[in-house]
Amino acid sequence: MVKKFEITDQPLEERRDTDKVLNSSHGAVTTFTGHVREWTNGLRTEYLSFEAYTSMAEKKMEEIGEEVKQKWKGCDIAIAHRVGLLNISDIAVVVTVSSPHRKAAYEANEYAMERLKQDVPIWKKEIWDNGEVWVGHQNYKPKGSERND
Template sequence: MENKRYYITDSPLNPLELQQLVTKPEAGAVNCFIGTVREFTKGRRTLYLTYEAYEKMAEKKLAQIGSEIQEKWEETECAIAHRTGRLDISEAAVVIAVSSPHRQAAMEASSYAIERIKEIVPIWKKEQWEDGTAWIGDQLEKNRYPRGGPGKEELEE
Protein backbone atom coordinates (compact mmCIF):
# COMPACT_ATOMS: atom_id res chain seq x y z
CA MET A 1 0.00 0.00 0.00
CA GLU A 2 2.78 2.37 -0.89
CA ASN A 3 1.92 6.01 -0.14
CA LYS A 4 -1.73 5.21 0.60
CA ARG A 5 -2.56 6.67 4.02
CA TYR A 6 -6.02 5.23 4.68
CA TYR A 7 -6.78 1.66 3.75
CA ILE A 8 -8.38 -1.67 4.51
CA THR A 9 -6.39 -4.84 3.82
CA ASP A 10 -6.51 -8.56 4.40
CA SER A 11 -2.71 -8.65 4.71
CA PRO A 12 -0.80 -8.31 7.99
CA LEU A 13 -0.30 -4.68 8.99
CA ASN A 14 3.14 -3.08 9.06
CA PRO A 15 3.31 -0.30 11.68
CA LEU A 16 6.67 0.91 10.37
CA GLU A 17 5.13 1.49 6.94
CA LEU A 18 2.47 3.78 8.39
CA GLN A 19 4.99 5.51 10.65
CA GLN A 20 7.14 6.33 7.63
CA LEU A 21 4.14 7.85 5.83
CA VAL A 22 3.69 10.48 8.56
CA THR A 23 7.28 11.15 9.62
CA LYS A 24 8.56 14.59 8.61
CA PRO A 25 11.34 16.92 9.73
CA GLU A 26 8.93 19.21 11.62
CA ALA A 27 7.61 16.35 13.75
CA GLY A 28 8.88 16.18 17.30
CA ALA A 29 6.64 13.19 17.98
CA VAL A 30 5.34 10.20 16.07
CA ASN A 31 2.77 8.14 17.90
CA CYS A 32 1.93 4.70 16.57
CA PHE A 33 -1.09 2.95 18.08
CA ILE A 34 -1.50 -0.76 17.37
CA GLY A 35 -4.82 -2.36 18.28
CA THR A 36 -4.43 -6.11 18.71
CA VAL A 37 -6.72 -9.09 19.22
CA ARG A 38 -6.98 -9.81 22.93
CA GLU A 39 -7.60 -13.23 24.38
CA PHE A 40 -10.13 -12.35 27.09
CA THR A 41 -13.06 -9.94 26.88
CA LYS A 42 -15.28 -9.58 29.94
CA GLY A 43 -14.02 -12.93 31.23
CA ARG A 44 -14.79 -14.79 28.02
CA ARG A 45 -11.92 -16.45 26.15
CA THR A 46 -11.62 -15.45 22.50
CA LEU A 47 -10.05 -17.96 20.10
CA TYR A 48 -9.86 -15.58 17.11
CA LEU A 49 -11.71 -12.73 15.38
CA THR A 50 -12.92 -12.32 11.83
CA TYR A 51 -13.25 -8.76 10.53
CA GLU A 52 -15.34 -7.68 7.56
CA ALA A 53 -15.62 -4.20 6.12
CA TYR A 54 -17.45 -2.33 3.46
CA GLU A 55 -14.06 -1.43 2.05
CA LYS A 56 -14.88 1.51 -0.21
CA MET A 57 -16.89 3.30 2.46
CA ALA A 58 -14.51 2.31 5.26
CA GLU A 59 -11.56 3.89 3.43
CA LYS A 60 -13.56 7.09 2.90
CA LYS A 61 -14.39 7.20 6.60
CA LEU A 62 -10.76 6.59 7.60
CA ALA A 63 -9.75 9.52 5.37
CA GLN A 64 -12.50 11.61 6.98
CA ILE A 65 -11.01 10.86 10.40
CA GLY A 66 -7.60 11.93 9.09
CA SER A 67 -9.10 15.24 7.92
CA GLU A 68 -10.80 15.76 11.28
CA ILE A 69 -7.47 15.22 13.02
CA GLN A 70 -5.70 17.74 10.82
CA GLU A 71 -8.43 20.29 11.58
CA LYS A 72 -8.31 19.70 15.36
CA TRP A 73 -4.51 19.44 15.72
CA GLU A 74 -2.64 21.74 13.37
CA GLU A 75 0.51 20.44 11.73
CA THR A 76 -0.39 16.78 12.29
CA GLU A 77 -0.05 14.02 9.72
CA CYS A 78 -2.06 10.82 10.01
CA ALA A 79 -2.22 7.34 8.45
CA ILE A 80 -4.65 4.55 9.39
CA ALA A 81 -4.91 0.92 8.26
CA HIS A 82 -7.40 -1.72 9.38
CA ARG A 83 -7.19 -5.43 8.75
CA THR A 84 -9.93 -7.76 7.58
CA GLY A 85 -10.21 -11.54 7.57
CA ARG A 86 -9.28 -13.96 10.34
CA LEU A 87 -6.99 -12.59 13.02
CA ASP A 88 -5.48 -14.69 15.77
CA ILE A 89 -4.69 -13.56 19.31
CA SER A 90 -2.09 -10.75 19.40
CA GLU A 91 -2.34 -9.94 15.68
CA ALA A 92 -2.71 -6.27 14.76
CA ALA A 93 -6.25 -5.32 13.74
CA VAL A 94 -5.62 -1.58 13.35
CA VAL A 95 -2.61 0.71 13.11
CA ILE A 96 -2.85 4.47 13.57
CA ALA A 97 0.23 6.64 13.04
CA VAL A 98 0.18 10.34 13.88
CA SER A 99 3.03 12.83 13.73
CA SER A 100 3.03 16.29 15.25
CA PRO A 101 5.51 18.90 16.39
CA HIS A 102 4.51 18.04 19.98
CA ARG A 103 3.84 14.70 21.72
CA GLN A 104 0.56 15.64 23.41
CA ALA A 105 -1.12 16.41 20.09
CA ALA A 106 0.13 13.15 18.56
CA MET A 107 -1.15 11.08 21.49
CA GLU A 108 -4.50 12.88 21.68
CA ALA A 109 -5.03 12.55 17.93
CA SER A 110 -4.31 8.80 18.05
CA SER A 111 -6.84 8.35 20.83
CA TYR A 112 -9.38 10.40 18.92
CA ALA A 113 -8.81 8.29 15.79
CA ILE A 114 -9.49 4.93 17.44
CA GLU A 115 -12.70 6.22 19.05
CA ARG A 116 -13.91 7.67 15.73
CA ILE A 117 -13.12 4.42 13.94
CA LYS A 118 -15.37 2.62 16.39
CA GLU A 119 -18.11 5.21 15.84
CA ILE A 120 -18.27 5.72 12.08
CA VAL A 121 -16.27 3.17 10.07
CA PRO A 122 -18.30 0.25 8.60
CA ILE A 123 -16.29 -2.61 10.05
CA TRP A 124 -17.76 -5.66 11.78
CA LYS A 125 -16.09 -8.34 13.79
CA LYS A 126 -17.13 -11.88 14.48
CA GLU A 127 -15.91 -13.10 17.82
CA GLN A 128 -15.12 -16.80 18.01
CA TRP A 129 -15.21 -17.90 21.63
CA GLU A 130 -14.69 -21.32 23.15
CA ASP A 131 -18.45 -21.67 23.52
CA GLY A 132 -19.91 -19.85 20.51
CA THR A 133 -19.76 -16.91 18.13
CA ALA A 134 -21.34 -13.49 17.68
CA TRP A 135 -21.08 -10.69 15.15
CA ILE A 136 -20.43 -7.29 16.65
CA GLY A 137 -22.34 -4.76 14.56
CA ASP A 138 -20.17 -1.84 15.49
CA GLN A 139 -16.87 -1.50 17.24
CA LEU A 140 -18.55 0.06 20.28
CA GLU A 141 -20.33 -3.26 20.71
CA LYS A 142 -23.75 -1.59 20.96
CA ASN A 143 -25.30 -3.54 18.11
CA ARG A 144 -25.00 -7.30 17.87
CA TYR A 145 -25.97 -9.24 14.78
CA PRO A 146 -26.30 -12.93 15.75
CA ARG A 147 -26.45 -14.07 12.11
CA GLY A 148 -24.08 -11.55 10.55
CA GLY A 149 -23.65 -7.84 10.01
CA PRO A 150 -26.04 -5.63 8.07
CA GLY A 151 -25.93 -5.89 4.29
CA LYS A 152 -23.55 -3.59 2.49
CA GLU A 153 -26.46 -2.04 0.58
CA GLU A 154 -27.78 -0.74 3.92
CA LEU A 155 -24.63 1.35 4.26
CA GLU A 156 -24.76 3.17 0.92
CA GLU A 157 -24.79 6.92 1.31
Protein backbone atom coordinates in the same frame (compact mmCIF):
# COMPACT_ATOMS: atom_id res chain seq x y z
CA MET B 1 1.24 5.26 -4.26
CA VAL B 2 1.26 5.54 -0.48
CA LYS B 3 -2.16 4.77 0.91
CA LYS B 4 -2.63 6.52 4.24
CA PHE B 5 -6.11 5.14 4.92
CA GLU B 6 -6.21 1.49 4.20
CA ILE B 7 -8.29 -1.65 4.67
CA THR B 8 -6.10 -4.66 4.01
CA ASP B 9 -6.15 -8.42 4.41
CA GLN B 10 -2.39 -8.43 4.93
CA PRO B 11 -0.60 -8.37 8.31
CA LEU B 12 -0.05 -4.83 9.62
CA GLU B 13 3.36 -3.37 10.44
CA GLU B 14 3.62 -0.22 12.57
CA ARG B 15 6.83 0.97 10.93
CA ARG B 16 5.23 1.10 7.50
CA ASP B 17 2.64 3.57 8.76
CA THR B 18 5.25 5.67 10.56
CA ASP B 19 7.05 6.10 7.26
CA LYS B 20 3.81 7.34 5.67
CA VAL B 21 3.41 10.29 8.04
CA LEU B 22 6.82 11.31 9.35
CA ASN B 23 8.53 14.39 7.94
CA SER B 24 11.41 16.62 9.03
CA SER B 25 9.18 19.15 10.86
CA HIS B 26 7.73 16.42 13.10
CA GLY B 27 9.31 15.67 16.45
CA ALA B 28 6.68 13.22 17.75
CA VAL B 29 4.92 10.12 16.49
CA THR B 30 2.26 8.21 18.42
CA THR B 31 1.34 4.75 17.25
CA PHE B 32 -1.71 2.97 18.60
CA THR B 33 -1.95 -0.71 17.77
CA GLY B 34 -5.12 -2.62 18.57
CA HIS B 35 -4.56 -6.33 19.11
CA VAL B 36 -6.74 -9.41 19.27
CA ARG B 37 -7.47 -10.13 22.94
CA GLU B 38 -7.84 -13.66 24.17
CA TRP B 39 -10.06 -13.00 27.20
CA THR B 40 -13.12 -10.73 27.20
CA ASN B 41 -15.47 -10.79 30.21
CA GLY B 42 -14.34 -14.30 31.11
CA LEU B 43 -14.86 -15.73 27.63
CA ARG B 44 -11.92 -17.10 25.71
CA THR B 45 -11.69 -15.96 22.10
CA GLU B 46 -10.15 -18.45 19.67
CA TYR B 47 -9.80 -15.95 16.85
CA LEU B 48 -11.48 -12.91 15.34
CA SER B 49 -12.90 -12.24 11.94
CA PHE B 50 -13.12 -8.67 10.65
CA GLU B 51 -15.24 -7.59 7.71
CA ALA B 52 -15.44 -4.12 6.14
CA TYR B 53 -17.39 -2.14 3.59
CA THR B 54 -13.98 -1.38 2.17
CA SER B 55 -14.64 1.58 -0.10
CA MET B 56 -16.79 3.40 2.46
CA ALA B 57 -14.47 2.48 5.35
CA GLU B 58 -11.45 3.97 3.58
CA LYS B 59 -13.46 7.08 2.74
CA LYS B 60 -14.62 7.46 6.36
CA MET B 61 -11.07 6.98 7.67
CA GLU B 62 -9.89 9.67 5.28
CA GLU B 63 -12.61 12.01 6.62
CA ILE B 64 -11.39 11.32 10.17
CA GLY B 65 -7.90 12.19 8.96
CA GLU B 66 -9.20 15.53 7.66
CA GLU B 67 -10.91 16.21 11.01
CA VAL B 68 -7.65 15.50 12.83
CA LYS B 69 -5.66 17.81 10.56
CA GLN B 70 -8.21 20.58 11.10
CA LYS B 71 -8.17 20.21 14.89
CA TRP B 72 -4.42 19.72 15.32
CA LYS B 73 -2.59 21.88 12.81
CA GLY B 74 0.62 20.48 11.47
CA CYS B 75 -0.28 16.85 12.24
CA ASP B 76 -0.31 14.04 9.76
CA ILE B 77 -2.12 10.74 10.22
CA ALA B 78 -2.40 7.25 8.77
CA ILE B 79 -4.92 4.57 9.66
CA ALA B 80 -4.76 0.92 8.62
CA HIS B 81 -7.27 -1.76 9.55
CA ARG B 82 -6.95 -5.43 8.80
CA VAL B 83 -9.80 -7.69 7.69
CA GLY B 84 -10.14 -11.46 7.50
CA LEU B 85 -9.21 -14.00 10.17
CA LEU B 86 -6.90 -12.79 12.94
CA ASN B 87 -5.29 -14.81 15.71
CA ILE B 88 -4.67 -13.83 19.33
CA SER B 89 -2.28 -10.84 19.59
CA ASP B 90 -2.39 -10.06 15.86
CA ILE B 91 -2.66 -6.35 15.07
CA ALA B 92 -6.17 -5.39 13.94
CA VAL B 93 -5.68 -1.65 13.62
CA VAL B 94 -2.83 0.86 13.51
CA VAL B 95 -3.43 4.57 14.07
CA THR B 96 -0.31 6.68 13.56
CA VAL B 97 -0.12 10.42 14.16
CA SER B 98 2.94 12.56 13.62
CA SER B 99 3.19 16.09 14.88
CA PRO B 100 5.74 18.82 15.67
CA HIS B 101 5.23 18.15 19.43
CA ARG B 102 4.02 15.22 21.50
CA LYS B 103 0.83 16.61 23.09
CA ALA B 104 -1.02 16.93 19.81
CA ALA B 105 0.18 13.51 18.70
CA TYR B 106 -1.24 11.86 21.84
CA GLU B 107 -4.55 13.72 21.71
CA ALA B 108 -5.13 13.34 17.99
CA ASN B 109 -4.38 9.64 18.11
CA GLU B 110 -7.01 8.98 20.78
CA TYR B 111 -9.53 11.15 18.96
CA ALA B 112 -9.01 9.28 15.68
CA MET B 113 -9.43 5.90 17.35
CA GLU B 114 -12.67 6.98 19.06
CA ARG B 115 -14.04 8.27 15.76
CA LEU B 116 -13.08 5.05 14.01
CA LYS B 117 -15.11 3.08 16.53
CA GLN B 118 -18.16 5.28 15.86
CA ASP B 119 -18.42 5.68 12.13
CA VAL B 120 -16.15 3.40 10.11
CA PRO B 121 -18.06 0.43 8.66
CA ILE B 122 -15.95 -2.42 10.00
CA TRP B 123 -17.39 -5.37 11.90
CA LYS B 124 -15.76 -7.78 14.32
CA LYS B 125 -16.88 -11.33 14.90
CA GLU B 126 -15.56 -13.16 17.96
CA ILE B 127 -15.27 -16.89 17.59
CA TRP B 128 -15.10 -19.14 20.67
CA ASP B 129 -14.94 -22.91 20.91
CA ASN B 130 -18.74 -23.02 21.47
CA GLY B 131 -20.10 -20.17 19.40
CA GLU B 132 -19.57 -16.85 17.72
CA VAL B 133 -20.97 -13.34 17.82
CA TRP B 134 -20.88 -10.20 15.73
CA VAL B 135 -19.81 -7.75 18.40
CA GLY B 136 -22.54 -5.22 19.19
CA HIS B 137 -25.24 -7.07 17.24
CA GLN B 138 -27.75 -7.87 19.92
CA ASN B 139 -29.58 -10.63 18.15
CA TYR B 140 -26.52 -12.86 18.02
CA LYS B 141 -25.97 -14.42 21.44
CA PRO B 142 -23.98 -17.58 22.10
CA LYS B 143 -25.73 -20.37 23.91
CA GLY B 144 -25.53 -20.22 27.70
CA SER B 145 -23.77 -16.90 28.06
CA GLU B 146 -24.75 -13.35 28.80
CA ARG B 147 -22.64 -10.66 27.25
CA ASN B 148 -22.56 -6.91 27.04
CA ASP B 149 -20.41 -5.40 24.35
